[in-house]
Amino acid sequence: MQLKALTRTISVAAFLGATALTTAVAAQEPKTVTGGFDVGPGGFQGNFNPLAATGGFTWLNVYFEPLVNYNADLTAIEGALATEYSVNTDKTEYTFKLAKETWHDGKPFTSKDVKFTVDLAKNGETGTVFAARVNAVSSVETPNERTAIIKLSRPDAGFLATLTKLMILPEHALSGTTPKELATSTWWATKPIGTGPFKFKQYVTDQYVELVADDDYRLGRPKADRVINRYFKNTAAAVAALRAGEIQFTYVEPDDVSAFKDNKGFHVIEGQSFVVNYLGFNQQVPLWKDVRVRQAVMHAIDRQAIIDSLYGGAATVANCGYVAKQLVPEGLSPYQYDPAKAKSLLAEAGWDKINGNKPITWLTYYNTPQAANVMAAVQAMLAQVGINVVPRVVDTPTYNGIIYAGNPDFTQFPLVYAGLQNGPDPSGLNIGLNAAQKPPAGANFLRIDMPELTKAFDTALAETNPQQLNARYQDVCKAMNANLPWATMWVANRYGVASAKLKDFVWVPAPAGGPYNAHPEKWSIEK
Numbered sequence: 001m002q003l004k005a006l007t008r009t010i011s012v013a014a015f016l017g018a019t020a021l022t023t024a025v026a027a028q029e030p031k032t033v034t035g036g037f038d039v040g041p042g043g044f045q046g047n048f049n050p051l052a053a054t055g056g057f058t059w060l061n062v063y064f065e066p067l068v069n070y071n072a073d074l075t076a077i078e079g080a081l082a083t084e085y086s087v088n089t090d091k092t093e094y095t096f097k098l099a100k101e102t103w104h105d106g107k108p109f110t111s112k113d114v115k116f117t118v119d120l121a122k123n124g125e126t127g128t129v130f131a132a133r134v135n136a137v138s139s140v141e142t143p144n145e146r147t148a149i150i151k152l153s154r155p156d157a158g159f160l161a162t163l164t165k166l167m168i169l170p171e172h173a174l175s176g177t178t179p180k181e182l183a184t185s186t187w188w189a190t191k192p193i194g195t196g197p198f199k200f201k202q203y204v205t206d207q208y209v210e211l212v213a214d215d216d217y218r219l220g221r222p223k224a225d226r227v228i229n230r231y232f233k234n235t236a237a238a239v240a241a242l243r244a245g246e247i248q249f250t251y252v253e254p255d256d257v258s259a260f261k262d263n264k265g266f267h268v269i270e271g272q273s274f275v276v277n278y279l280g281f282n283q284q285v286p287l288w289k290d291v292r293v294r295q296a297v298m299h300a301i302d303r304q305a306i307i308d309s310l311y312g313g314a315a316t317v318a319n320c321g322y323v324a325k326q327l328v329p330e331g332l333s334p335y336q337y338d339p340a341k342a343k344s345l346l347a348e349a350g351w352d353k354i355n356g357n358k359p360i361t362w363l364t365y366y367n368t369p370q371a372a373n374v375m376a377a378v379q380a381m382l383a384q385v386g387i388n389v390v391p392r393v394v395d396t397p398t399y400n401g402i403i404y405a406g407n408p409d410f411t412q413f414p415l416v417y418a419g420l421q422n423g424p425d426p427s428g429l430n431i432g433l434n435a436a437q438k439p440p441a442g443a444n445f446l447r448i449d450m451p452e453l454t455k456a457f458d459t460a461l462a463e464t465n466p467q468q469l470n471a472r473y474q475d476v477c478k479a480m481n482a483n484l485p486w487a488t489m490w491v492a493n494r495y496g497v498a499s500a501k502l503k504d505f506v507w508v509p510a511p512a513g514g515p516y517n518a519h520p521e522k523w524s525i526e527k
Helices: 002-028 057-063 111-122 159-163 179-184 235-243 254-261 291-300 303-310 339-349 369-385 396-403 426-433 451-462 466-483
Strands: 032-036 068-070 077-079 082-087 093-098 137-144 147-152 198-204 208-213 226-230 249-252 266-281 315-317 360-364 389-393 415-421 486-499
Touching (some): 032 235, 077 082, 093 111, 235 249, 235 486, 254 369, 339 369, 360 369, 369 389, 415 426, 426 466
Antiparallel strands (some): 068 077, 082 093, 093 147, 266 415
């Protein structure tokens, strides 16, 4: 009896010890937020260089920071690394008071870093996509460590919006690297230094990026210990990982939403994308020179039917680059679905001699099932009027490599299916349509050079009277509608799904994956 009692005592003690150990281990286990941050059209998987970023800002903002950023409602621009800012009356001088912060390696962040970053953004050798967007900057003055004054040679109504995408970079870490070397440097994916709430730890090629909490972050140590960005080949794979509990967040296709809406374990996030989807006409090929051909493309596509059947009604037809009521004037051509008119316009333009039934490569980076269905529908509608397009789907890095090549082969992208930000600041479209934004200066990779449209953008950007700004962008809308640099399709809603275990997690279906102040330092996860 005494032996059995002793055995029971030892067993209970062992059990209690094991339980205590398990509790201790659980307490020490890092709290990790894992998501598919670069899944979907707002992501930019594999890009680590913020100077070259055309998307993926939701992720980049976790470890880099801009001077200013949009609030999560996308209604106002507020401070980030700048605690406050002021603008002179003619919008040519921007003064920023800077936060007291350190880089992830402990070095102080100062106004010299702001000047260094803006200079890099202007230098095309860095691979920057900002060169044309900041070419109005005449100087950056640094009267002290906590003040930066950016002066412009002319007013630029979209300058603050541009700065929301420009992540500030460390002069002390990068000044020894030439601008040309920066474009292809391994630094971005191996040892980048930012000022955000999380610090870079590692990148496992084509699998994930891991960040760890910055204990010294100025807004307080992050509630989570780690944030991991998992990479996926497509949305379906990310959704499967979400269901399996491997990740806590991802972008989802509209078709997936119903599976999560009534599930208490998840939150569905819905909102307007602020991105206009379009068929882009490459102006370096002869196919699209005649506006009647471009008009025919518009009349050949039943946009509302595609919205109703493939988007479930969750999109708005776009007859220019904008759909916001204050930016869309009366009297635009609605380009109603009319195959007979499309055929007539093609005949008038001499389409048989221009191209006839020869196949036309239609390049895109949209690789979701929904996008495939949309493209199949558009392909069939264009074929009905005698335009033979052949979709070619590639990943985003391949797409960017084709369209932004130093000496591009224009026959590889005579037509594209893409999207570009149409808000919350309407100047966002300027980078893809203004003649001054042709590569390498900017992102007008279709080499659009339409004087009426360029003049309308330049006038809007130079407008200093806020009460007149909407009218100036209505003029841009009119010029787009008349000249058709793109066949504008629609602005669709976007969706994300987050685990109910995530707390204070902010994701907005915003243009190009952000940018906006999501405050990752507040994100937490329940066990």
